């Protein structure tokens with residue numbers, strides 16, 4: 001067993017390609033796997049490896065003039081949690097679809113510590129609105145009690161959701177939340193730019209840091225994560241339901257039909273009777289060999 005590191009930092013990076021080259025060498029030397037995105041606006045990474053390798057990675061980052069002061073979140077795991085190392089240079093470190101010149105973290109909402117969030121939710125103001133900025137398949141298995149959960153498949157659909165539902169936030173105190181905090185940095189800024197909400201807050205370190213301190217607090221169910229674990233239980237509540245029979249379940253599967261590959265929750269008995277597919281249609285496509293079977297991720 002090793003470690004998975006989750007981190008991000010918004011910082012001006014003049015030469016992303018040079019940072020990409022350095023990261024590639026560093027990660028190769030240390031035998032790390034995962035995914036790192038670099039942009040002029042910053043860096044966002046999830047990397048897995050041995051305890052020693054991830055500690056060396058943290059040290060190399062801390063010593064770099066641009067990457068000091070990062071809040072590295074850790075989880076049990078290792079290099080087997082990801083198929084390989086992917087390092088991209090993109091326009092944004094999370095894809096909100098808004099040019100960083102139009103919206104920066106400086107526009108973002110005020111950060112609350114997990115303690116402050118817990119206090120806010122223990123004694124909520126009458127005008128409090130909680131907004132989950134994550135995708136529908138993430139909020140389906142866990143979210144803050146009373147949170148709005150937009151039915152979006154991609155983060156870049158969130159601005160459209162906010163535009164269409166802007167009245168929902170008029171004169172409200174809004175608490176926004178996501179997995180580790182990176183999405184809310186600019187999503188809170190997007191809402192702030194609308195100039196409708198009374199106050200916009202985000203959680204420093206996101207759901208990850210909140211449930212570390214308050215596993216049985218206001219976040220119920222499981223935190224969806226982007227590694228082989230898929231979800232991390234905060235408490236024993238089951239919020240998700242089987243796609244087929246609607247009984248409570250928050251275990252994820254990808255449809256065996258490679259042309260479909262739908263990501264869904266199912267109970268054990270339905271996943272058996274539908275032969276690992278999401279629908280009778282996908283099941284019959286596979287049966288009649290009209291679609292190839294998805295190659296499962298290798299579990300090491």
Ligand SMILES: [Zn+2]
Pocket residue numbers: 242243244245246247266267268269270271
């Ligand atoms: Zn079922």
Ligand SMILES: [Zn+2]
Pocket residue numbers: 255256257260261262277278279282
């Ligand atoms: Zn399917």
